[in-house]
Amino acid sequence: MxxxxxxxxxxxxxxxxxxxxxxxxxxxxxxxxxxxxxxxGIILSFQQDNFVTPPYWVGLDNYRALFADPLFGTAWLNTLEFTALALLFGYAVPFAVALVVNEFRHAKGFFRVAVYLPVMLPPIVSVLLWKYFYDPGSGLFNAVLSALHLPTSEWTQSPKMAMVSLVLVSTWANMGGATIMYLAGLAGIPSELYEAAELDGASVWQRVRHVTIPQLRFIMLVLLLLQIVATMQVFIEPFQLTGTTNPDTITVMVLIYRYAFTVNNDFGLAAAMSVLLFIVLGAFSAVYLRLTRKAD
Structure with a gap:
């Protein structure tokens, strides 16, 4: 060599x-x-463990206990309701905001920072800020409604408004990231496509439907998956605003917290619930990716 x-x-x-x-x-x-x-966590889901006495194997008893708990179905239904409402608000609002901001000719950078600012705040700070807004006694929202001579609301204490109140907090706190991604996608759309659509007499809605949405399709599909996975794991909003005992807003993650730290002090039971959530989200992600791959 x-x-x-x-x-x-x-x-x-x-x-x-x-x-x-x-x-x-x-x-x-x-x-x-x-x-x-x-x-x-998977191993722990088959054990009885309170972190005080030595853990021991219980097999499928934790899963049987979950299905026998009345709050099990309630938590899943509330989580699905929150996810549906979050998609209704949190998926459409960032797209609409991005379209509006993208049309600005001046101070576009300022509006981008303003939209993204809530994401930079710690989640607990955002929730506590909205907790003051929702306060039925001296909260900002009821003060504004009273000044306008409109009926006030109990907000998070109301069975009808509690879930909507949580979704509003989540949407405000998290829409900045999606908006910035949409703005980046909008910046990459060739202007010739819009010019050709205008020459063909397309309205604003037609340009959005036939030019903007097809060009942003990949980003929208990714964000849809990420948002569903994230909202199915909602915890801070219901935990801080309505507590762990409200049946109208208890979610899967809040129920896991109850199992581990409040009512049961059983980490095996909490782990079993976590494994079920992992299986549901994993199965949904796999099916979603397979369907979108076929569509592509």
């Missing part, structure tokens, strides 16, 4: 070792903080 070939081989081995070192570090972090908790 010549000196040049030996040197090239040495460099190649050194480069590969460096690459494998970076890959190994990533795999270790991923395994330690992602796969290990996942496997540990």
């Amino acid at each position: 010549t000196v040049g070939a030996s040197e090239r081989l040495r460099r190649r081995i050194g480069d590969n070792l460096q690459a494998y070192a970076f890959l190994a570090a990533g795999l270790v972090c991923f395994g330690l903080f992602s796969w290990y908790p996942l496997v540990k």
